[in-house]
Amino acid sequence: DGVSDLMDRDADEEMLVELNQRRQDMLIELKSYERNAAKVTANGIGRGGAQTEVSGAIPRDTHVTSSLEMNPEIQSGELVLSTNNDTVIKAAIMFAEAVFEEESRFIFFPSPTSTARVPIKPPRDVASDVMIKVLVSSRTSAVYHVFELDFKMPRFCMYIPVAENVPEPMSSVTFRIPERASRVAAWIDQAFMTNCSEGLSIHSDELVVSFVSLRDARPLLIKMTGDGSGTHSAGAGGRMTIRTENLEVAGDFVQELCTGLGITELESTADFPYDMETFRNVLVRVDEHNAVRLKLTADVADSSNAVKAFVIKAEDARILADMNLMRRMYGELFDLNRELIMEHTKRATNHSELLLALKEVNQMIQKAARLRMGRAKTRIIAACRKAIKQNNIQDLFKILNFGSST
Structure with a gap:
């Protein structure tokens, strides 16, 4: 019991020390606030007053806004941070996955102003929530006020709309979508930060939008036409064509479109000649590596039999006290062992x-599957693997392009 009481007293003392330390910290913070409040009162700082430079305090109604602007000149986006008065932004800390290399970035502004621009260029098309901590103060103050913001980056923010004619990509994916053009345009506005839905009639069944990527300057064309039914019912839709030379971008677009509009089933027809030609070369490489693998396996089997023969002959020579033959057999065995090591290196490299190559094959199947949704997506993966297992290359390409081999 005495030991237990002693431990309880130690715990109470530690808690008391911790509480006293917190009390001191809060008193210091309170005094700092009181000094700032006194300076505000003495200098008569009001809404947006210019006296913030004198006192070092900031107005109570200070807030920070954020927006994203795309800058084609630097081929990047710019996160614009602004205050609503004469306070300045001295630094910013941003946290986001899949946007920054180390998931965070710190920016210091040597010449702070009330508006700060931070270049931001996501390496991939992915929607991300950016958490921002903005350090705001008056121009002469050494005390920073931290404002926390949350900014949601659209998935396709690195694409800017273009009004002029752009070269039409040869590759495309086409599918029928059970949605009005006006609803599709509203989704495009949200995903691409555009305003293509403005001026579009709610009963319109046609939509044409062109974009250019700030990463590689490749065009992306989106076209939707009516299905010819002439109806404007809730289930009316149209045929949509996405033209881009990037198969992965097309898949991302289809998946995001289906998620945004609540589409659970989608069939499509793909036409990506460059990707198909590259995929054909990958399949040729797979066949070549398989042929080399079989040949090397056969060579290793022959060498293994030779090793056994040399060992037996060397042991027989040792028993018969034929040292010359034994040395010759072990010499042959040493040379053969060296060849086996070299063959193993070849096999490992191959x-x-x-x-x-097989990983590229699997990636191609996954990219083609992302051009579909629901059962069609699952079916194409199973059909492609079956065609590869049967070495039916012709059916494999039909499945990738049309979703089935028939």
Whole structure:
């Protein structure tokens, strides 16, 4: 019991010390607030007053806004941070996954103003929530006020709309969508930060929008036409064509479109000649690596049999006290062992290259599957794997392009 009481007293003392320390910290913070409040009162600071430079305090109604603007000149976006008065932004800390290399970025502004621009260029098309901590103060103050903001980056913010004619990509994916053009345009406005829905009639069944990527200057064309039914019912839709030379971008667009509009089933027809030609070369590489693998396996089997024969002959020579023959057999065995090591290196290299090629095959199947939704997406993966297993290349390309081999 005495030991237990002693431990309880130690715990109480530690808690008391911690509470006293917190009390001191809060008193210091309170005095700082009181000094700032006194300066505000003495200098008569009001809404947006210019006296913030004198006192070092900031008005109570200070707030920070954020927006995203795309800048084609620097091929990047700019996160614009602004205050509503004469306070200045001295630094900012941003946290976001898949946007920054190390998931965070600190920016210090040597010449602070009330508006700050931060270049931001996501490496991939992914929607992300950016948490921002903005350090705001008066121009002469050494005390920073931290404002926390949350900014949601659209998935396709790195694409800017273009009004002039752009080269039409040869590759495309086409599908029928059970939605009005006006609703599709509203989704495009949200995903691409555009205003293409303005001026579009709610009963319109046609939509044409062109974009250019700030990453690689590749065009992205979106076209929707009516299905020819002439109806404007809730279930009316149209045929949509996405033209881009990037198969991955097309898949991202289809998946995001289906998620945004609540589409659970979608069939499509793909036409990506460059990607298909690249995929054909990958399949050729797979066949070559497989042929090399079989040949090397056969060579290793022959060498293994030779090793057994040399070992037996060397042991027989040792038993018969034929030292010359024994040395010759072990010499042959040593040379053969060195050849086996070299063959193993070849097999390991060929195996690594084969795995990389098979990985590209799997990635191609996944990219093609992302051009569909629901059961069609699952079906195309199973059908492609079956065609590869049967070595039916012709059916494989039909499945990738049309969703089935028939």
